[in-house]
Amino acid sequence: MIEAKGLSKKFGAKAALDKIDVAIGQGSIYGLVGSNGAGKSTFLRLLAGVYSPDGGELLVDDCQLFENSSVKQRVFFISDYPYFFPHATVQSMAEYYSKLYAKWNAQKYAEMLRTFPIDPKLPISRMSKGMQRQAAIICAIACQPDYLLMDEIFDGLDPVMRQLLKRIVSGEVSDRGMTVIIASHNLRELEDFCDHVGLFHRGGVLFERELDELKLGICKVQAVFRPMIDPAVLTKLQIITSKVHGSILELVVKNSQADALAVLEELHPLTAEALPLTLEEVFISEMEVNGYDIDSILA
Template identity: 60%
Template sequence: MIEVKSLVKKFGSTVALDGISFTIGGGSVFGLVGSNGAGKSTLLRSLAGIYRPENGEILVDGQAPFENSAVKSRLFFISDYPYFFQQASMKEMADFYSKTYTSWDAQRYQELCSLFPLDTNARIINMSKGMQRQVALINALSVRPSYLLLDEIFDGLDPVMRQLLKKLVSSEVSERGMSAVIASHNLRELEDLCDHVGLMHKGGVIFEQELDTLKLGIHRVQAVFKPVPAQDAFQGLDIIKQDSRGSLLNLVIRGQREEILEKLNALNPVFIELLPLTLEEVFISEMEVAGYDIENILK
């Protein structure tokens, strides 16, 4: 389990993380989303033990990761720009990690190499961005970490490799109980993979919630009324957003599906339909409710 308690991280006078708190359980996939500069990468580096918090604490299975080799041996962090030794080949990096991590699984490494179309003797510096991420993933999963921290891992991967990544991470979570924390702007990919999500903005966490609960608690409604009811007819509904095009109303409503339908059907609509929201639509709605300017969010 990862516990983040009132965490503060500063760079000079800039507050990168402003008292954030949340918990990531074992055997789960936690997605971090937010605008550029929200603090996602800083948080991942703090979880990996690279940064020392100014205030608050991070506990990984009850221990702080900073300058703690025992904790770090159970973590593997892939940054948004994966690091490799200058002029190193994939095989040479594998040799390094096999000597660094006692949990290195040589058989797993060979299995993963057979899945990814890479030349293990080629210099990594000459590979594309997507191929370099594949190299980092092979090494990470061969270590068999308890906690896998990924920063913008989908960037540069083609659709086939993205699907393979999701399959591999999911199998590690289900079969070994590994936990993964993934920061990404690609909400569509996170929606397929994560069971918990956290929305960050300006160094804080706006909310952290189980994905299914989050999506079930908010609905997009399309309804046709003739005539359109007066606004006070919708009292009792927690309407987050509303717009109309003639007799067609588009509503985003928070609440239980059955209660929403019951109240709207009482207004005798000609047509009514509840549509599923995408993860991006949910987050935009939550940002608007929180009073934030969403123009530069989730780009």
């Protein structure tokens, strides 16, 4: 388990993290979301032991992380710009990590090479951005970490590789109980992947929640009206957002699906149905309740 208690980190006079409290359970896929500069990367680097805290505590299974080699051996960090030695190949990096990580799994390494279309003898510096991320993933999974940290990992990966990455990582979580923390400013990348999310903003944590819990009591519905009604007449619904596209009215409401559809049916629409919620729509609801404008936070 990861616990941050009053965790702070400053760079000069700027507080990158300001007394944050975060708890991340074992075997979860935790999404860090927020705009650029929100503190996500700083939090990951503290977790990786790259930075030391300026205040508070950061514990991994009740142990301090910084300059603790036994704990750091259980953590693998893929930064937004993965680092490799000059002139390194995937094979030479694999040889390096095999000496650094006690749980290095040669069989898993071979499996990852069969999964990702990469020549292990090709210099990584000659690879594309997406291929360099694939190289980092190959090494990370072969190291068999208990904690995998990834910063903007989807950047540069095509849709097929993104889904492949999600499947591989989810398999490691399911099979070994690995904990994954992934930072992104793009909610759409995380909504079908994470089970918990934490929203960072200006060095603080606005909230952290389980996704299923976030979606409780919120639903999205649409109905076709000819002529179109005024959404203001739907006083029985707690409307979060409403959009009109021609004859289609789309609502996100703080009501159950059954209640929302019953209210719409009273107005005799041509059709009415429930739609799946996006993570962004859930966040909009949460932010509006707390008086924040999510567009300014995630811009």
